[in-house]
Amino acid sequence: MVKTAIANFEYILPVIRGIQAGREYYVSMCPVRILPKLFPLDDEEMPPELRASREINLARIPEISQYILKHPTTYIFSAITASIDAEIAFEPIGTEAEERKIGRLRVPMDARFSINDGKHRRAALELALKENPDLGYETIALILFLDIGLKRSQQMFSDLNRFPVVTDSCLNILYDQHDRTAELVREVVKQVTVFRCLTDTEHSVLSARSGKLFVIDRIYNATINLLVNSQHLPLSQQLDLAVRFWNIVSDNIPDWQQVLSKKVAAGEVRRDYLHCHPVALLALGEVGAFLLSLDGWEGYLQGLKGIDWSRFNGDWQGRILVKGGFSKSRDSVSWLRGYILQWLGLGDK
Template sequence: MQTEAASKVAGRAVSRASTGFEYTFPAIRGVQAGREFYASMCPLRLIPKIFLFDEDDLSAELRAQRVLNKGRLPALARYILDNPDDYVFSALTASVDGDMVFESQGDEGSAHRTGQLRIPMDARFLINDGQHRRAAIELALKEDPDLGDETIAVVFFHDAGLARSQQMFADLNRHAVRPARSIGVLYDHRDVNAQITRSLTECSAVFKGFVEMEKSTLSARSR
């Protein structure tokens, strides 16, 4: 056991020495399906530099992502720029084709799960979920570089090959359900039309109690 452990440490040292430079992320270590993964925070200015997306020319069976829909990007970037005080982006999910070394703060409890994640700069980062968010961040940074100091959550997995990356994409999107448009209007406090709509349903004697606030369709017996 000692020989095997020493061999792993030596292999990591050689890998790190060969690159010379590495990214270091504060991270939390977790386990899913018996595989380690790491959750961290990444400055927005680094997102376009380390997460590259150059698979547009590959056929679908050779990619691990859908083709980037560039028509979506201006609206996503505008969302960040127009709402600097309250925009929100969910985490990016990425596979790392390279040697990830996690150095924990201790041997027990929470200290064993928290620490520093070291990734060689020549490692390849493949986005499994969030490529449009990544591209929108790049577009927004060109207009407002000060956004670069803000952060986004990133979940790092070990790259286990194309088939595994394709399966991760399928699994991450399998159960995604777009919410009904009605509940989007109900919860949207930025859009003026949504505010007017809610006011009418709450104040008008004609509409009060007779508007379905959550679903976009009415059942046959709905009042």
């Protein structure tokens, strides 16, 4: 907890001292209610060459804040990394080896704290605090370095962001327990045999030698299209509709069954056919959203067998097949939706 010693006009922070690159740094726990006082966002109007980190993207703050407010018992944040521009004093709790690493950091109240990494977290916590004051008693980890000038702070920001590994969108869908649609799609993949056996749940780009036809984020987006008019239904009913639809679709696309039974290589089908690519899955989802409003919708899907899904189908040229590759533009999805509906005997819906 951060305490203030009014008589000495200083903050007293319980910390653990460490060494990195030959320099001391400190780790502390900061109550959320203290963050705005320690870290005022007063450098946002400065030109980038005079700031120690990136400008805040204001559009991100409400989204992050809502994440906190909607998940008050499960939200999680990594530490805020900051620099202190002041003369500080570390007082260890003892003289033994381990005791010399733990103690109190005395920081003048007029010290300047600069965030090197975590501005958006800090701003989102302040916004969430206004709606839920109880958050003020929770804590976030601080990693504190001694400030040694603007150039060093800018270098710290660059180094901290030099090697980020962006989480693959497929892993986000696989692991996210808060997203109800992700939960539904994970269950769809389990219950639709073709998806269960032929979907890569970790990578959004399949290698040429991959034995999979699909990636989970494409199924996720296609299923959103499918259920766009069914959001009012309980999740169990949405799941039942999605599983039935995709199972019937897979029964009426023989090439998927050929790959499932290992009679044809997945790579060959991905190379030569449209039906496993994003544009086709998205269009099938939109077709499904329309079909679900019809009685006996399952029977219409038999018309999928009549479609020539080969990349050599002249109908694709300039609409789906563009510059040698399958387009996934909004226009291409809309055109393919109408094309599929015609083959299902439903005209231009």
